[in-house]
Amino acid sequence: MRRALVPLRPWLLTLGGVAIAAVYLFPVYWMVISSLKANPELFAAVPTLYPHAPTLAAFRWIFERENVGLYLQNSAIISFSVTALTLVLATGAAYALARTRTFWTAAMVVAIMAVQVLPPPLLVTPMFVIFRQIGLVNTQFAVILATTTKVLPFAIIMLRTSFAQIPVELEEAARVDGCPRFIAFFRITLPLARTGYIVVSSLVFLLAYGEFVYPLSLMNRKELQPGPVGLYSFVGADFADWSDALAFATVFVAPVIVLYMFLQRRIVSGLTAGALK
Numbered sequence: 001m002r003r004a005l006v007p008l009r010p011w012l013l014t015l016g017g018v019a020i021a022a023v024y025l026f027p028v029y030w031m032v033i034s035s036l037k038a039n040p041e042l043f044a045a046v047p048t049l050y051p052h053a054p055t056l057a058a059f060r061w062i063f064e065r066e067n068v069g070l071y072l073q074n075s076a077i078i079s080f081s082v083t084a085l086t087l088v089l090a091t092g093a094a095y096a097l098a099r100t101r102t103f104w105t106a107a108m109v110v111a112i113m114a115v116q117v118l119p120p121p122l123l124v125t126p127m128f129v130i131f132r133q134i135g136l137v138n139t140q141f142a143v144i145l146a147t148t149t150k151v152l153p154f155a156i157i158m159l160r161t162s163f164a165q166i167p168v169e170l171e172e173a174a175r176v177d178g179c180p181r182f183i184a185f186f187r188i189t190l191p192l193a194r195t196g197y198i199v200v201s202s203l204v205f206l207l208a209y210g211e212f213v214y215p216l217s218l219m220n221r222k223e224l225q226p227g228p229v230g231l232y233s234f235v236g237a238d239f240a241d242w243s244d245a246l247a248f249a250t251v252f253v254a255p256v257i258v259l260y261m262f263l264q265r266r267i268v269s270g271l272t273a274g275a276l277k
Contacts, residue, residue: 028253035059035246042243058247066244068251070223071230074140075209075252078226081144082208083201086155089148090200094159095185099168109157116153120213123149128217138219143226146214151204158203162196163189202263206256227252 034042036054062068097105127146128137136142166189174184190197212228219225231252234245 028257031246031253032250035243035250037243039243058243059251062244062248062251066230066248068227068230068248071225071227071248072252072255074224075226075228078140078143078147078211078215079205079208081140082147082151083205085144085148086151086204087197087201089152090155090159093156095163095189097156097160098163109160112153112156116157120146120150120211124213124217127214131218138221138224140219140224142218143211143215146218147208147211150211150214151207154207155200155204158200159193159196162193162200166192198263202259205259209256 033049033051035058036051036056037048038053038055038057041048041052097109124146127142127149131137131142131146136145170188170192171181171184174188175181179187209226210228211226212232215226215229216232219229227248231245231248234241234248
């Protein structure tokens with residue numbers, strides 16, 4: 001009996017994986033097909049699993065009237081800026097924490113992890129006061145700085161793991177050959193840590209791309225708002241434009257899905273690196 005069940009186990013695992021993936025992907029599927037439905041079909045008493053009369057009217061509306069391109073541009077500016085600033089700041093801290101093994105280093109790592117759990121709504125009020133005093137309110141730079149403080153602890157912990165996996169003997173050998181430590185870091189350590197940088201930059205970009213609290217609280221100029229705040233404008237206390245909101249959400253999520261499709265193997269390999277050490 002057991003031998004007869006053994007060949008079925010891979011199929012059962014595959015079916016289980018497909019079922020779990022379907023549960024997670026169904027909201028995305030429902031968002032996309034709903035954005036292609038006309039209002040009568042979208043609000044029908046009996047929902048349909050696919051659009052019987054697909055239409056792109058909602059997509060034309062958001063590009064022509066809602067200026068979705070500007071929202072996407074602002075999201076890209078903020079996300080790329082946050083990613084670049086985070087990598088620059090996290091590199092030095094992560095490398096120092098990886099190469100220094102003391103009690104204070106371990107305490108600092110614990111402190112960084114503790115800061116990471118603080119929610120943005122708790123920090124947005126003091127940040128708003130600080131940025132208002134220095135004249136940065138209603139600027140994208142304020143959102144970039146605030147979002148960087150949110151993702152920086154995560155980037156430091158992830159890059160510290162990548163640097164810790166690189167043997168220090170490689171740098172010492174380069175220094176014996178006359179290479180300064182600064183040059184050895186850029187020529188040896190950084191190239192070997194490229195997988196960690198791909199993972200960190202991808203996840204930091206996604207976190208900054210979907211940030212909502214800081215842009216909503218620190219900017220009220222519509223021409224500077226990113227996509228999440230623009231999507232929020234479709235839903236109010238007295239109204240909800242669901243067809244346009246779903247079309248906007250589909251366009252906004254598409255770059256994230258494309259990015260993950262291209263980098264999924266790198267991200268998975270980077271997240272699991274060192275798990276057996």
